[in-house]
Amino acid sequence: MSTPSPAMMEAWQWTGTGRPLSRCVVPVPRPGRGEVLVAVRAAGMCHSDVGELDEPSWAENIHKNPITLGHEIAGEVAETGALVTAFAPGDRVAVFPMGATVPGYGRDGGYAAYVVAPALDLLRLPSGLSYALAALATDAGMTSHHAVVKVAxxxxxxxxxxxxxxxxxxxxxxxxxxxxxxxxxxxxxxxxxxxxxxxxxxxxxxxxxxxxxxxxxxxxxxxxxxxxxxxxxxxxxxxxxxxxxxxxxxxxxxxxxxxxxxxxxxxxSSGGTREDIRAVLEHLASGAVTPAVEHLGFEQVPEGIERLREGRVTGRLVVMMPEVPEN
The missing domain is CATH 3.40.50.720 (NAD(P)-binding Rossmann-like Domain)
Structure with missing residues (x-):
């Protein structure tokens, strides 16, 4: 049996083009029958976050307002829906960002303590792989692998x-x-x-x-x-x-x-597949790929956005989420 999650959490939310991210207190989501509640441990930051905030053309791809940003997500299963049998609380997972509903665009993303994802969009993490590296594998790794191996x-x-x-x-x-x-x-x-x-x-x-x-x-x-x-x-x-x-x-x-x-x-070339992510996860776990990564705290998300906007990032920024105490 899973441990009950808190009722509320903080989240960095998009509220419209040209507006800064808002730090909001929102309800912790509940998983549907085929969904999983993931306790976010790491969320990678992407330059597309800047596009969502600054470019009016990006708004047509965002399907709710407000919405929590963050589409590179890794964490731990906290709860499972009634029809989910492949995962259990405590499993370490990454979220495929181009699945049934896209985090940060079609549903709330990972700049929060918890996120709901379809069970079909989860990938298990190799033993010993850090959450930070797993998070960046879901988009930066996937997109790079797809371009280099599949397209080129x-x-x-x-x-x-x-x-x-x-x-x-x-x-x-x-x-x-x-x-x-x-x-x-x-x-x-x-x-x-x-x-x-x-x-x-x-x-x-x-x-x-x-x-x-x-x-x-x-x-x-x-x-x-x-x-x-x-x-x-x-x-x-x-x-x-x-x-x-x-x-x-x-x-x-x-x-x-x-x-x-x-x-x-x-x-x-754009995006990629679950197979691309799996390949990158294995390369990261083996140490064959060791990208430059900088960790940020949850409160530093706006700072990370500004650095991405100004081109002051070498490697990848990853937001590390603190564990949320139980009620």
Whole structure:
């Protein structure tokens, strides 16, 4: 039998575009018949949180107001619905963020002590893996793995460019190395370049333009600042592939002649699957992938948002949730 959870909790909630997050006291949700109540132990912060707060176009993807943000969630099962048999209180789990209802968009997310999720959206954590690493695996890890392995098809002998070594790019670069690729990375930030040197890549350069002319099989643009995609096209071999997933700029101005003469294959990548998350969880648990992570307290969520907005983050920010005392 599960231990009763508290009646109320604090949550950081979105209340509309252009408004700061609100720290609210809300009821602890109750799981439905096929759902699970998860005690949140870690919630990863994502630049899409800034998009939800700042960009009017994001509001059309948000299906309730107010809503608790936070879509990278790991924690412990607290209660289960009547029809749930695969999980029990105390199980360590991560939440698939692209399942039946998307946390932080279609239902309340993880910037709170508890979150409800469909049981079908839960993944068990490998033994010994920290909640912080598990949380970032659900989106940053999933999205990077999907772009590198599923979309780009990186494998032994591939010559790969990685543009941007932020929260996703650092994972993507390491995954490409683990899949046998020769990896050439680029980032304009000195601290990111230094981070990249610890990923076993062939080299790290200070700009995407420095990758031009290298005849790479694939370039994966985790930055997406317009000019970076232009450089990606100039960096591939004839018939090579550019994978776009960074959203640094709304538009890019590709040079038509470059695309045509290089016979460039340009594809977009977004999100991923449960299988992507499982693969990343195993890499994290084994120590093969060791991303730079900074822990924040619950009260520091607005600070984290501001740092993401200003580009003052190296690696990934993860909010660590305190355990809530029982009533």
């Amino acid at each position: 098809g990186v494998g032994p002998g591939s010559r790969v460019g990685i543009i941007g070594l932020g929260g996703l790019g650092q994972i993507g670069a390491r995954l490409a190395v683990l899949h046998g690729a020769e990896v050439h990375a680029a980032d304009v930030r000195p601290e990111a370049v230094e981070l990249g040197r610890g990923l076993d890549v062939a080299d790290v350069v200070h700009s995407a333009a420095a990758l031009e002319g290298r005849d790479l099989d694939t370039v994966i643009d985790f930055a997406g600042f317009g000019a970076t995609t232009d450089s990606a096209v100039r960096a591939i071999r004839t018939g090579g592939t550019v994978v776009m997933l960074g959203l640094g700029a709304e538009r890019t101005s590709l040079v038509t002649a470059d695309v045509i003469h290089r016979k460039a294959r340009i594809v977009g």
